[in-house]
Amino acid sequence: MTEYERSRTMPASPENVFDRAADIGGMDAWLPDALHVDAGDLPAVTVHEDRTGEDTSALLRARPEQMRLEWGTREQGGYTGWLQVAGIGSGTSEVTVHLSFFDAGHDPGDQAVGDALDTSLRRLEEQVRQRTGRTAG
Secondary structure, three states, rough: OEEEEEEEEEOHHHHHHHHHHHHHHHHHOOOOOOOOHHHOOOOEEEEEEEEOOEEEEEEEEEEEHHOOOEEEOOOOEEEEEEEEEOOOOOOOOEEEEEEEEEOOHHHHOOHHHHHHHHHHHHHHHHHHHHHOOOOOO
């Protein structure tokens, strides 16, 4: 099993950050460009990957009381992940994303995953900033 984790500080309350992250209709705005989530009968979703052209059955659970999203593949069990939002004071939050790959065939590698996580967190921050009108600092 291979695990990856990245964190980023965002200029908004944890509630605002979580609401933006958990909005299924807006996930394309911050997820990696090649991934698209289509809500089915939640928690069931379909994840389309542009790179392979494949649709994968997955689960996505939002736990607002914990400010946490959890996801993973359904049939093949190739990966799971979570996003956790924590308030760190003064209307600022820290967002942590964690991915676990159980099958080496599903793991794109350290550089690709790291870049995707960093880009996704940056894009999520941009979405939060647009919604709140605040800048990082």
